[in-house]
Amino acid sequence: MSIQYKPFAPLVQRIKQDGKCLEGGILKVDSFINHQIDPTLLQSMSIEFVRRFANKEINKILTIEASGIAPAVMVGFLLNVPVVFAKKKKPSTMDNMLVTEVFSFTKNKSYTVCVSKDYLHEGDKVLFIDDFLANGNAAKGIIELVEKANATLSGMGFLVEKSFQHGGDYLREKGYQVESLAIIDSLDNCKITFKE
Ligand code: 5GP
Numbered sequence: 310m311s312i313q314y315k316p317f318a319p320l321v322q323r324i325k326q327d328g329k330c331l332e333g334g335i336l337k338v339d340s341f342i343n344h345q346i347d348p349t350l351l352q353s354m355s356i357e358f359v360r361r362f363a364n365k366e367i368n369k370i371l372t373i374e375a376s377g378i379a380p381a382v383m384v385g386f387l388l389n390v391p392v393v394f395a396k397k398k399k400p401s402t403m404d405n406m407l408v409t410e411v412f413s414f415t416k417n418k419s420y421t422v423c424v425s426k427d428y429l430h431e432g433d434k435v436l437f438i439d440d441f442l443a444n445g446n447a448a449k450g451i452i453e454l455v456e457k458a459n460a461t462l463s464g465m466g467f468l469v470e471k472s473f474q475h476g477g478d479y480l481r482e483k484g485y486q487v488e489s490l491a492i493i494d495s496l497d498n499c500k501i502t503f504k505e
Contacts, residue, residue: 312481314504317357317490320468321503323350324491330499334443334471335415342440342468343376354490355383358438358466361488365463367436369393371429371455373411373422373447377439380468384438395424395454407457411450414443414474422450426458433460442467442489445476452483469493472504 329337341347358380370392372381378394385392399421400406408423429435437451448465455462462485470477470489473496480487492504 312477314489314492316492316503317354319350319353320491323347324469324493324501324503328501330496330501332499334473334496336441336469336471336493336496336501338440338469342379346379351379351383354468355380355387357490358384358436358488359387362436362464362466362486365436365486366434367463369429369433369435369460371395371424371435371437371451372439373397373451376441380440380466381438384436384466388436391428393424393428395422395451397422399423407454409450409453409457412444412446414446422447422454424454424458429454429458429460431459433458434463435460436463437465438467439465440468442470442476442480442487443474445474445479448476448480464488466490471496 327340331337368390370381370385373395381392397420405426406423410419411422412419435455464486467489470492472492472494494504495502
């Protein structure tokens with residue numbers, strides 16, 4: 310499907326400079342996003358998200374631990390709204406928790422994702438922020454948690470989308486506003502090809 314896509318040049322440049330391609334369609338961005346973090350780039354990407362979702366009502370940022378937390382906190386700081394991260398560990402008591410299962414293709418296994426009903430509830434207008442959008446499984450889990458809470462998803466923002474895994478197609482067809490700052494069309498032969 311054709312989408313409205315505006316690459317965020319500072320991120321695209323940085324991926325070109327420091328991104329590493331691994332076997333199996335994985336992009337490694339450990340030197341500026343996933344292990345060491347470049348706070349200046351993080352700030353500029355977060356400002357860009359705020360700009361792109363300026364038309365939306367948002368009272369909460371939601372992400373999944375651990376790699377989504379840094380961008381989510383920065384966006385929450387800029388919007389002055391709380392940031393909730395869904396936890397990947399099964400709670401010892403299921404009381405008061407919203408729970409779903411997410412399949413991770415990078416780890417090739419399913420894991421439980423949960424969030425307390427105290428921090429996600431009816432009437433919340435939620436912006437989901439994450440580092441990567443691939444097959445969209447994490448995003449689908451978030452949609453389920455938001456629906457279980459009777460909250461509303463105002464939009465979904467990703468630093469990097471890998472279009473060849475089609476999670477973005479699914480989410481856009483469902484009608485969600487999906488904003489990805491860099492879209493990668495292919496990692497074939499370990500060559501990073503960006504969407505134009
Ligand atoms: P999805 O659920 O959309 O299939 O995958 C999204 C999740 O998997 C992200 O939260 C991210 O942590 C991880 N992920 C997917 N693809 C990549 C990748 O190419 N590089 C890195 N570093 N993480 C990825």
